[in-house]
Amino acid sequence: MVDPERQDAMNLLLGLFVPVLGKPAIWDIDQRYLQDRPAVDATLAAKASYEGLPREAGGVEWRVSEDDAGSEGEGDGTLPVGLGGMPTLQDGLVALADVGVDWVTIGAGEGGEPAGQGGTSPPPGSPPRSPAASRAGSSLSDPGGRAVPSPLLPGQRPPRSPRWRPFRPPSLDMSLVSGDASARDSLAESTSSGGSLLRSMHSRLKALWGRLPFTPRPSTGGFSFATSDSDPGGAAAAESPALCARAGPGASSLETIQSLLRTAKAAGGTLEARRAGSESGAAAAAASGFWQPAGLGDVGAGLGDDDESLERKYVALAEVLMEPAWGEGGGM
Amino acid sequence: MRAWVQGEPVYEIEGTECVPVTHPALQSKYHASSFADERAYRRMLLASVDGAAQFYFSYGYCLAASLGDNLRGVPEGEGVYDSRFVWNDYLTSALREQSAELRRWTVPVVHGSVQQRALSCYGRDITVTLVARRSRLFAGTRFLKRGINGDGHCANDVEIEQIVDTGRNARGLPDKVASFVQLRASVPLFWGHDSFMPRANIVLQSCDPLFVATQRHFADLRARHGGPVTALSLVKQRGAERAPRECVLGEEYERAVQLVNRALPSAADRVHYLAYDFSSQAKALGASLVLQDLSAFLGGGPSEGFLLARREGRASSAYAITRRQSGVTRTNCVDCIDRSNVAQFVKGLAVLGPQLASMGVVEAGAALGLESDLSRALMGLYRDMGDHLAIQYGGSEAHAGVLDKHSGGSSAAVQVRGPRWPRRPFPHTPRLAPHPPPPPPPTLQPLPPPPRSTCRSSRRSSGPTPTRWWTPSVRTP
Numbered sequence: 001m002v003d004p005e006r007q008d009a010m011n012l013l014l015g016l017f018v019p020v021l022g023k024p025a026i027w028d029i030d031q032r033y034l035q036d037r038p039a040v041d042a043t044l045a046a047k048a049s050y051e052g053l054p055r056e057a058g059g060v061e062w063r064v065s066e067d068d069a070g071s072e073g074e075g076d077g078t079l080p081v082g083l084g085g086m087p088t089l090q091d092g093l094v095a096l097a098d099v100g101v102d103w104v105t106i107g108a109g110e111g112g113e114p115a116g117q118g119g120t121s122p123p124p125g126s127p128p129r130s131p132a133a134s135r136a137g138s139s140l141s142d143p144g145g146r147a148v149p150s151p152l153l154p155g156q157r158p159p160r161s162p163r164w165r166p167f168r169p170p171s172l173d174m175s176l177v178s179g180d181a182s183a184r185d186s187l188a189e190s191t192s193s194g195g196s197l198l199r200s201m202h203s204r205l206k207a208l209w210g211r212l213p214f215t216p217r218p219s220t221g222g223f224s225f226a227t228s229d230s231d232p233g234g235a236a237a238a239e240s241p242a243l244c245a246r247a248g249p250g251a252s253s254l255e256t257i258q259s260l261l262r263t264a265k266a267a268g269g270t271l272e273a274r275r276a277g278s279e280s281g282a283a284a285a286a287a288s289g290f291w292q293p294a295g296l297g298d299v300g301a302g303l304g305d306d307d308e309s310l311e312r313k314y315v316a317l318a319e320v321l322m323e324p325a326w327g328e329g330g331g332m
Numbered sequence: 333m334r335a336w337v338q339g340e341p342v343y344e345i346e347g348t349e350c351v352p353v354t355h356p357a358l359q360s361k362y363h364a365s366s367f368a369d370e371r372a373y374r375r376m377l378l379a380s381v382d383g384a385a386q387f388y389f390s391y392g393y394c395l396a397a398s399l400g401d402n403l404r405g406v407p408e409g410e411g412v413y414d415s416r417f418v419w420n421d422y423l424t425s426a427l428r429e430q431s432a433e434l435r436r437w438t439v440p441v442v443h444g445s446v447q448q449r450a451l452s453c454y455g456r457d458i459t460v461t462l463v464a465r466r467s468r469l470f471a472g473t474r475f476l477k478r479g480i481n482g483d484g485h486c487a488n489d490v491e492i493e494q495i496v497d498t499g500r501n502a503r504g505l506p507d508k509v510a511s512f513v514q515l516r517a518s519v520p521l522f523w524g525h526d527s528f529m530p531r532a533n534i535v536l537q538s539c540d541p542l543f544v545a546t547q548r549h550f551a552d553l554r555a556r557h558g559g560p561v562t563a564l565s566l567v568k569q570r571g572a573e574r575a576p577r578e579c580v581l582g583e584e585y586e587r588a589v590q591l592v593n594r595a596l597p598s599a600a601d602r603v604h605y606l607a608y609d610f611s612s613q614a615k616a617l618g619a620s621l622v623l624q625d626l627s628a629f630l631g632g633g634p635s636e637g638f639l640l641a642r643r644e645g646r647a648s649s650a651y652a653i654t655r656r657q658s659g660v661t662r663t664n665c666v667d668c669i670d671r672s673n674v675a676q677f678v679k680g681l682a683v684l685g686p687q688l689a690s691m692g693v694v695e696a697g698a699a700l701g702l703e704s705d706l707s708r709a710l711m712g713l714y715r716d717m718g719d720h721l722a723i724q725y726g727g728s729e730a731h732a733g734v735l736d737k738h739s740g741g742s743s744a745a746v747q748v749r750g751p752r753w754p755r756r757p758f759p760h761t762p763r764l765a766p767h768p769p770p771p772p773p774p775t776l777q778p779l780p781p782p783p784r785s786t787c788r789s790s791r792r793s794s795g796p797t798p799t800r801w802w803t804p805s806v807r808t809p
Contacts, residue, residue: 003473009380012373014468015422025369026376 335448335461337495338402339504339649340392342446345385348378381441386720387419388442395442395463399495399511400639403651412440417465417491419443443468444490445720447713453706456693459506460684461495462713464721467517474667474726479523484548486517488668488725492717494680496687505649510687512638513557514679515662516672516721519565519585520549534581534666543588550592550603557660560634562604563589566665566675572612578666582607585664606633610671623702626678636660638683640690655690669726673718681710 008026011017017026335342381387388395394406396417406412413421413428424438444464451458467489470481477487492514499507522539525532540546553561565585567578586605593602608629614622636659641651661679665671681700689696700707 003475005376006380007472007476009376010471010473012377013380013419013423014471015425019369019373021369026373 334388334446336459336504337390337393337395337448337461337463338399338506338509339500340390342388342390342393342395344446345381345387345389345441348381350374350378385724386443386445388444388446389439391439394440395446396440396465398491398493398513398639399509399641400653400656403641403653415440416467416469416485416489417442417444419466419468421468442466443471443724445717447717449709449713451706451709453688453693456498457500458496458498458688458691458693459500460710460713461497462717463493463495464717465491465493466721466724467491475525477518478525479518480520480545480549482545484520484545484552486520486549488721489515489517490668490721491515492676492680494683494687496684496691498691498693501646503649505643508640508642508691509651510638510640510655510691511657512636512680512683512687513657513660514676515553515660516668516676517549517662517664518668519567519581519664519666520546521581521584521588523581523584531577534577536580536584543591546588547592547595550589553660553662554601557636558658559601560604560636560659562606562633562636562659562661564606564608564630564633564661564663564675566608566610566663566671568611569607569609572609581666604634606630608675610665610675620702623674623678626675627682627702630661630675630679630682633661634659638687638690640687667726669718669722673714673721677711677714680714681707684710 008017012019012026017029019025333341334344394402394412396412396415397406412418413424418440420438420441427438428435442465444466445462446464447462449460451460467485469483469485470477470487470489472487474488480486493511494514495509495511497506497509501507521543522537522545524535524537526535527533550561550563563585565582567582567585569582570576570579573579586607589603589605593599596602606629608626610622610626613625617625637655637657639653639657640655641653644650644652663672663675663679681702684706685694685698685700688694688700689698
C-alpha cells in the first residue's frame with residue numbers, strides 16, 4: 001500500500017497533520033480522520049438533519065424558535081459541530097461548571113450496583129477521603145464536620161462493552177482524582193467506556209431556561225436529585241445530597257472529572273464566604289458542600305427568579321445536560 | 333529548469349535537502365536518537381517533495397496565478413501564499429510570520445505539471461506551454477480523496493492553462509501571448525468506493541440532499557472564472573454498462589446541476605451540463621473518430637474565449653490585454669485521469685486554432701486537423717501532463733491509448749522512447765514510518781476535537797443559502 005503513505009506525506013506537507021510529542025503519530029491514525037474535517041462535519045450535520053435526528057443532538061442548528069431568538073436579540077443559533085458532529089459529556093459538564101455548578105458527582109446509572117464491585121468500595125460507614133477531597137476538604141465539608149464522599153462513587157461498574165477509550169493526555173494528574181493506585185486504575189477503567197455524548201452551550205442557556213422539553217422534577221433536599229430508581233453509590237450517596245448524573249454506566253470521562261475537580265478546588269475558597277452570608281435554601285444546599293450556584297448573578301439575575309424556581313431550573317438544567325438520551329441516539 | 337514563461341525561468345524541484353540552521357552544539361541535542369519519530373517525519377516530508385513529484389517554482393513569474401492575473405499584477409507578498417495552488421503555504425508559514433525580511437527566503441511552490449515545447453508554424457516560431465496547477469485544498473490520492481468536501485472543494489482539482497506565445501525577443505518576452513484555462517476535478521458530489529479493489533462499486537452518499545457543497549463549488553468557479561461554467565461529464569451512461577456503476581454517478585451529477593440551476597435568477601447564468609459517454613463512443617467509433625466526435629460535441633457547447641495580450645511597443649515590457657476569457661469548462665470522469673485528459677486535449681486543440689489565428693500565425697478560420705503536426709505536438713504535451721497528473725493522483729501513468737496512438741507513431745517508437753519519468757515514484761520507497769507500536773495493542777483513541785473554526789455547520793443563515801448560492805459580484809474577467 002503506497003497511497004496511504006503518500007497521503008500521510010501530503011497531509012504533513014500541507015499542515016493538515018501537525019505532529020505533537022506525546023500525541024499519536026500520523027502512522028497511528030486512521031487516514032479517514034485526517035480527511036477534510038469540514039466534509040465530515042457537513043456530512044454528519046446534514047445527515048442529522050436529514051435523517052430525522054433531533055437537530056440539537058446533531059449539532060446542526062440550535063434555534064429555540066423564531067420569536068424567541070428574535071426577542072433575545074441573538075444571532076443565528078449555529079452550534080459548532082464537535083468531533084463526530086455530536087456533543088460530548090465533557091462539553092455539557094464544562095458548560096454546567098460555567099454557570100456555577102461546582103461539584104458534580106458522576107455516578108453509575110440505573111441498577112444501583114452494590115458498592116464494592118469496582119474494587120474502590122470504601123469500608124462501610126467510613127466514606128472515602130480522596131486526596132482531592134481532603135485537599136479541598138476545609139471548604140467542601142459541611143459545618144457538621146461530615147466528610148464529603150469522594151467524587152468517585154464507589155459503585156461504579158466496569159464498562160459493559162468498552163468500545164473506545166477516551167484520549168488521555170499524557171500529563172494527566174491522576175493523583176488529583178485518587179491517591180490509591182488500585183482505585184486509580186479502577187477509575188481509569190470504569191471511566192473509559194465513554195458513553196453518552198452531550199453538548200450544551202453556555203450562550204444558549206438563557207434561552208433554554210424557559211423551554212425545557214420536560215417538566216423539571218421537584219428537587220428534594222437541597223439540590224440533589226438522586227432518584228429512587230437510581231441509587232448510585234449506595235448508602236453514602238443516598239444520605240448525602242449529591243448531584244448524580246443520570247448517565248449511562250461509566251458515562252464520564254477522566255477529563256470531565258478532572259475539570260470538575262479543578263473547578264471545585266478553585267471555588268473552594270469562596271464557599272465559606274458564601275455560606276456565611278446565605279440564608280436561602282440554595283445557599284443551604286451550597287453549604288452542604290456539593291455544588292453551589294456560584295453564577296447566580298450571571299444567569300439567574302436577569303430572570304428575576306426567586307430561589308425556589310431558580311433551584312428548580314438549576315436542577316432542570318443539570319438534567320438536560322446529563323440526559324443520556326440526547327447523545328445516545330447518535331451513537332459512536 | 334523546465335520552461336520559460338514570460339521571460340522568466342520556471343524551475344522544477346529536483347531534490348530536497350534538510351539544512352539545519354541550529355548551532356552545531358545544539359544539533360546533537362535535537363538530532364538525538366530519541367527523536368526517531370522526527371526522523372521519520374522529516375523523511376516523509378522530504379520524500380513528498382523530492383524529484384519524483386512535480387513541484388515547480390519561479391522567481392519572477394507567479395505560477396500559482398493565471399497568465400491574465402500575472403499581466404494584471406498578482407498580489408505581492410503574503411497574498412500569493414493564500415492561493416490554493418501554493419503548496420508550501422504551511423511549511424513556510426512559521427518563517428513568513430516572523431518578518432518580511434525572512435519572507436525573502438521563501439518561494440511559492442506549485443504542484444502539478446509544466447510542459448513546454450517550441451514549435452514552428454508556417455515559419456513562425458511559437459511556444460506552447462501547459463501549466464497544470466493542482467489545488468491543495470482537498471488534495472490526496474485517488475482512493476482516499478474523492479468527490480467534494482463541505483467547503484465545495486473537489487478532489488483532484490487541477491487548473492490547466494494552455495499558453496501560446498510568439499515573437500519572443502532577446503529577453504524572452506513574446507510579442508503576443510494567448511492563454512486558455514480549463515479545469516478538471518472529481519465529480520462534485522459526496523461519493524466514494526465500498527472497497528479498495530479496482531473497479532470497486534461506487535457509493536453515493538446521500539448526506540447532501542440539497543447539493544449545498546455542489547453549489548459552493550460552482551459559485552466558486554463563477555467567482556474565479558466568470559460565466560458560463562460548463563460541466564463536462566465523461567462517465568458512462570446508462571445502458572453502456574452491464575451493471576449500472578458509473579452511470580449512477582453521472583445521473584446524480586446531472587440532478588445536482590439541475591438543482592443548482594433552479595436557484596438561479598436567469599437562465600443565462602446557468603451551469604451547462606454536457607454528458608459524453610467517452611468509453612462507449614470510443615468503442616463504437618474507434619480511437620481516431622472519437623476525437624472528432626468529441627470535438628464536434630464540444631463545439632456545440634458554450635465557448636469561453638481565451639485571453640490575448642500584446643506587448644506595447646518593441647522595448648516595452650507592458651502588455652495590453654485585448655481579449656479575455658470568460659467562463660470555464662470543468663471536465664470530469666471517474667478518476668479524472670484518462671478520459672478527462674483526452675477531452676481536455678480536444679478542448680485545447682479547439683482553442684489553439686483561434687489562438688494562433690488571433691496572433692496572426694495562421695489565417696483566421698483555419699481549422700487544425702487532428703492529423704496535423706501541431707495537433708500531434710499538442711497531444712504530446714497533454715499526454716505528458718496527463719501522465720504527471722495521473723501519477724500524482726492515481727499512482728500510475730495515464731493509459732490513454734487514444735493519445736498514444738495518435739502522437740507516438742508506431743509502437744516501436746513508443747518503446748524506444750522509454751520511461752520519461754520514474755514510473756512509480758512511491759512503491760519503491762521503503763516504509764517511511766517506524767514499525768507499529770510494540771506489544772500492547774494500540775488502543776483506539778478518539779482524537780481531540782478539531783478546532784472550532786473548522787467545524788461550522790454547513791448551513792448558516794449568513795452564508796449562501798440553497799436558493800441564493802451565486803455571488804452578486806461576479807468577478808469581471
